[in-house]
Amino acid sequence: MTKSAATQHMSQIQSHLQVAPCAAQEESRIKTPIESMAEEREKATFNVRELTYYLDGGEKFTKVREKFMMELERDPTFRMYDMYDVTKDQIRERTMEKFRTIVHYVSAEPVPIFTLRMQTISLIDPGFWTRFGVHYGLFFGALRGSATSAQFSHWVSKGALALNGMVGCFAMTELGHGSNVAGLETTATFDETSDQFIIHTPTITATKWWIGGAAHTATHCVVFAQLIVRGKRYGTKSFVVQLRDTHTYGLMPGVNIGDIGKKMGRDGIDNGWIQFTNVRIPRTNMLMKHTKVSRAGEVKEPPMAQLTYGALIQGRVAMVVDSGNIAKKAITIAGRYAAVRRQFTSNPHDVQETKLIDYAIHQYRLMPLLAQAYAFHFTGVETNKLYEDLMDQLESTQPDDPTMNQVLDTLKETHATSAGLKAFCTWGTLNAIEACRQSLGGHGYSAYTGLATTYNDFAVHCTWEGDNTILTLQLGRYLVNCYREVITGKTQPDGVSYLNHLDTLLNQGCAVKTNEEILDFDIIQQAWGVVSANVVKKAGEDFDACLKQGLSPEAAYEECSQARLAAAKIHSFGYVFRRFTQAVRNAPEGLRPILTKVCLLYGLYSIEQNAGFFLQYRYFTPSQMDYVRAQVNAFCRAVRQEYIPLIDAFNYSDYMINSPLGVYDGNVYEKYFDQVKRQNPVGQPHPYLPLIQSLLRRDIEDDEPLEDDDDDDE
Ligand SMILES: Cc1cc2nc3c(=O)[nH]c(=O)nc-3n(C[C@H](O)[C@H](O)[C@H](O)COP(=O)(O)OP(=O)(O)OC[C@H]3O[C@@H](n4cnc5c(N)ncnc54)[C@H](O)[C@@H]3O)c2cc1C
Numbered sequence: 255m256t257k258s259a260a261t262q263h264m265s266q267i268q269s270h271l272q273v274a275p276c277a278a279q280e281e282s283r284i285k286t287p288i289e290s291m292a293e294e295r296e297k298a299t300f301n302v303r304e305l306t307y308y309l310d311g312g313e314k315f316t317k318v319r320e321k322f323m324m325e326l327e328r329d330p331t332f333r334m335y336d337m338y339d340v341t342k343d344q345i346r347e348r349t350m351e352k353f354r355t356i357v358h359y360v361s362a363e364p365v366p367i368f369t370l371r372m373q374t375i376s377l378i379d380p381g382f383w384t385r386f387g388v389h390y391g392l393f394f395g396a397l398r399g400s401a402t403s404a405q406f407s408h409w410v411s412k413g414a415l416a417l418n419g420m421v422g423c424f425a426m427t428e429l430g431h432g433s434n435v436a437g438l439e440t441t442a443t444f445d446e447t448s449d450q451f452i453i454h455t456p457t458i459t460a461t462k463w464w465i466g467g468a469a470h471t472a473t474h475c476v477v478f479a480q481l482i483v484r485g486k487r488y489g490t491k492s493f494v495v496q497l498r499d500t501h502t503y504g505l506m507p508g509v510n511i512g513d514i515g516k517k518m519g520r521d522g523i524d525n526g527w528i529q530f531t532n533v534r535i536p537r538t539n540m541l542m543k544h545t546k547v548s549r550a551g552e553v554k555e556p557p558m559a560q561l562t563y564g565a566l567i568q569g570r571v572a573m574v575v576d577s578g579n580i581a582k583k584a585i586t587i588a589g590r591y592a593a594v595r596r597q598f599t600s601n602p603h604d605v606q607e608t609k610l611i612d613y614a615i616h617q618y619r620l621m622p623l624l625a626q627a628y629a630f631h632f633t634g635v636e637t638n639k640l641y642e643d644l645m646d647q648l649e650s651t652q653p654d655d656p657t658m659n660q661v662l663d664t665l666k667e668t669h670a671t672s673a674g675l676k677a678f679c680t681w682g683t684l685n686a687i688e689a690c691r692q693s694l695g696g697h698g699y700s701a702y703t704g705l706a707t708t709y710n711d712f713a714v715h716c717t718w719e720g721d722n723t724i725l726t727l728q729l730g731r732y733l734v735n736c737y738r739e740v741i742t743g744k745t746q747p748d749g750v751s752y753l754n755h756l757d758t759l760l761n762q763g764c765a766v767k768t769n770e771e772i773l774d775f776d777i778i779q780q781a782w783g784v785v786s787a788n789v790v791k792k793a794g795e796d797f798d799a800c801l802k803q804g805l806s807p808e809a810a811y812e813e814c815s816q817a818r819l820a821a822a823k824i825h826s827f828g829y830v831f832r833r834f835t836q837a838v839r840n841a842p843e844g845l846r847p848i849l850t851k852v853c854l855l856y857g858l859y860s861i862e863q864n865a866g867f868f869l870q871y872r873y874f875t876p877s878q879m880d881y882v883r884a885q886v887n888a889f890c891r892a893v894r895q896e897y898i899p900l901i902d903a904f905n906y907s908d909y910m911i912n913s914p915l916g917v918y919d920g921n922v923y924e925k926y927f928d929q930v931k932r933q934n935p936v937g938q939p940h941p942y943l944p945l946i947q948s949l950l951r952r953d954i955e956d957d958e959p960l961e962d963d964d965d966d967d968e
Pocket of ligand 1: 388424425426427430431432433434463464465466467517520525714717718719720721722723724
């Protein structure tokens with residue numbers, strides 16, 4: 255190399271080296287995931303802590319929740335870091351350990367505080383929540399709802415409340431029947447001579463199936479069976495049957511039990527099947543708050559069958575609350591990840607890739623789900639209040655009180671509304687979990703990022719305690735009846751009060767002329783009122799037309815079931831929006847601007863998703879629907895600005911979220927990698943070496959070398 259060539263070469267190298275400081279400078283402008291998350295928090299225009307207090311019902315409750323989160327996180331039996339890798343049998347054993355820890359608090363804490371503890375647990379370990387809920391919610395709930403006060407005291411004295419000396423389960427469903435409770439086949443035949451009932455499984459389809467806690471845990475069971483006295487059938491009633499000896503855990507004579515095995519989720523609960531072969535129980539084990547059977551075999555039916563509805567409402571309300579809580583968890587994971595995950599650059603001059611959340615379509619995927627989580631949260635709070643007020647009224651009203659009819663109307667309304675909301679909110683949240691999972695891309699498919707398991711655990715809410723389709727149809731049937739009452743002049747209660755204004759609502763159109771005018775709670779509420787009134791009227795008219803054609807009421811309801819389903823769905827959208835607007839109006843002043851944005855997004859997005867109804871009933875013109883669309887986009891952008899503070903306000907600790915992609919500080923890659931590395935201990939032998947060796951080292955008979963095929967190149 256000549257001297258000048260060498261100099262040129264050196265200067266080339268230097269110029270290359272000079273790039274390094276530039277790249278370093280550029281790199282210093284590249285934000286780490288932690289910085290990317292921190293900058294989102296700076297955008298808050300409201301006090302996040304104040305919003306947490308408002309969501310929790312006050313500072314006092316936030317502190318209680320935080321105490322629970324800390325206690326659970328420090329409790330080794332509630333360790334969650336390896337939950338995605340344990341087997342069904344290990345989960346079940348751990349669930350039992352947790353049982354022992356939690357039982358202590360049952361007697362130590364007042365019911366509302368214990369309920370909060372259980373709500374916190376339901377977010378961390380839904381399987382355990384269910385196993386515990388089977389005893390307290392279903393078994394004990396059935397005793398409270400269906401036992402006379404003397405019977406109730408008897409079972410409490412036997413340990414039903416303290417969970418001492420007995421563990422309960424609840425056996426309604428059979429292999430052949432679930433939703434159709436009247437069709438259950440198990441029999442309870444009264445034997446006058448011995449003053450006993452004989453509980454019997456007459457066919458294979460009468461085998462009790464899916465019974466939570468039956469496989470290994472329960473000693474006692476509330477069994478639903480057909481009451482037969484002196485050869486006459488009186489329908490399905492409930493009976494307490496002992497399944498196992500409480501010391502040896504051996505099965506009682508005539509009881510046969512098995513495990514129904516691995517499920518889609520919630521493996522912590524031991525669902526089982528039960529067969530009874532002429533099992534004898536004392537007559538007084540029939541729960542007789544409503545129907546009574548005397549020593550002489552006289553059957554007394556309850557004067558007001560509707561009063562039995564109350565027992566069903568509690569579980570449905572709990573699922574509405576759980577829908578809000580789980581929706582908040584899912585959006586916390588997807589939302590936080592979207593603030594730090596970067597792909598491509600949306601602007602060629604950007605030195606750093608764009609955050610997912612800065613893509614308009616990602617905002618459109620996630621911001622309505624965040625709004626829905628808020629909507630479901632407030633609906634849960636409000637529905638819980640309605641339920642408690644109703645229970646107070648029921649307890650303080652006697653059958654001959656003049657206010658009894660009004661209380662019964664409220665009971666019917668709450669029963670129907672809670673059925674519809676249970677379906678509406680669990681469906682909404684299940685879809686939201688899956689949408690959140692997909693928004694994580696490939697990592698959403700990893701068990702460690704949490705949403706796949708959350709989906710599997712949550713899905714059962716759409717089926718148990720009333721299949722969603724059937725519950726929605728029940729609400730539809732109630733709405734048809736309300737419509738028919740309104741046209742005969744009867745005023746309807748609060749939840750369906752829009753039907754009292756049918757004449758004005760049915761043909762009402764919207765008068766707004768600009769994008770801005772549509773941003774009004776009253777307009778959106780009226781929009782839902784108008785379409786709800788129309789779809790309910792349509793279902794009512796379809797039903798009446800069927801009756802006129804000579805169909806029986808049952809056949810007529812069946813014939814108009816699609817119209818009933820649509821009516822219930824639209825009614826529930828309007829109901830949830832009303833609950834949300836109420837919560838915004840009641841919020842502290844400093845929170846109202848941000849909550850108003852979220853609420854408007856929820857209302858407008860729901861309208862956009864159901865545009866067909868609003869156009870069909872001419873509340874909105876096509877151009878007004880364009881205003882709605884434009885504002886949905888605008889509000890996705892607006893809510894995006896503060897969406898991380900809105901998520902932070904849910905106040906779920908990293909332990910509760912249990913997903914490295916949803917961590918508070920945004921350090922997702924390191925946390926995720928750490929979690930995965932824990933599953934790769936160093937120095938372990940290959941798990942299936944002989945198999946893989948035998949695959950790669952097979953004897954190949956024709957071991958001729960491959961011929962050269964360069965000929966083609968010549
Ligand atoms: C994990 C788990 C735990 C459970 N734990 C318990 C327990 O502890 N105790 C207990 O008693 N039960 C329990 N169950 C049972 C549960 O309550 C029932 O599965 C549920 O009520 C649905 O009943 P089914 O399975 O018989 O469905 P079916 O009633 O057979 O319904 C099947 C399908 O048909 C549709 N369908 C049915 N009837 C109609 C109709 N008239 N019109 C239109 N569509 C209709 C439904 O929408 C559904 O999609 C549990 C279930 C699961 C999955």
